[in-house]
Amino acid sequence: MKKINAKKGTLLQQKGEISSKVYLVESGLLRSYTIDEKGKEHIYMFGPENWLVADNCEPNTPCQLFIDAIEDTIINVATKEELLKEGPDLNALLRRLNTMQNRIIMLMSSSAKERYEHFIKTYPNITQRVPLKMVASYLGITPEALSRVRNELSQKK
Template sequence: MQSFLDLIPQGKLSDEAYHALASRIITRRVAKGEILLRKGDKMRKHYFVKSGLLRSYTLDDNGKEHIFMFAPEGWIISDIGWQVPGKEADLYIDAVESSEVEVVEDGLISPTDQPSEEAIQRLTNRIYVLQKRIILLMSASLRERYLDFLATYPAIAQRVPQKMIASYLGVTPEALSKIRGDLTKQDRHQ
């Protein structure tokens, strides 16, 4: 998938609606570390990752970072709180790697557009991943959470620093290192 527009099946939108949506999409390069969204922003933008890797996160009162999600190629990342009228962004979004993204202004679709089955399925999958993550954070061991991270993001485990994975899992880098070491030892003995 090369573009956000690839998510829309041919003929699903009228030519007018398709061109209106296309006119709201801007492709841009993003430098590693560049912040696209800051907590408190009121801009309504969504980012489709063409190449590279983005992440969303929040900072607590002590300045500690808590990663909410990663967005590798083909994923859309945003602050969904914008769907609530008058709501400001709760998250920061930045580039973990130099990336190329499509910025979709305002809503992903207009109120008169009908989302495609693929778009609905992608949204449903993302909601499922978030639901599963919340349940794991409440009840699973670090080992189980780490294995789920590897299953959810198989292509990025080697692309991000261990401290980011630890932040995503809600643990210290040292605790993650211990679990990774234990899993490596277990694999050697099998």
């Protein structure tokens, strides 16, 4: 468990690396994402204070995610082996599974607008801290589409 200080913009991990680490965010903000064949980014997860950010790839296979710092960030880094030995936090794991389940259901059944509304309710602080195009990427839509959704919502009031 090593504490490191990642300046905004620092790339912590690349897609394709074998030995992926686990990043416990103390302060700041990380993000994990893929880049598809067309060169398009898809944000998988934001990692604000107290989040555990990791690529959940299979052991000894190349990972899928890039991880970088959106803000200057202080992180505790560990290998997965270290973490397993320490005995991982079961409740945290279950919470993580819950988050992912919600995300999957959301992606399968909700419109762009519904996803955005859910996002600002669930992560109000993050919305302020990242460019909107990253929110769009997290929601699985384009920045243009998000802009129009926001327009519509502000009209309504």
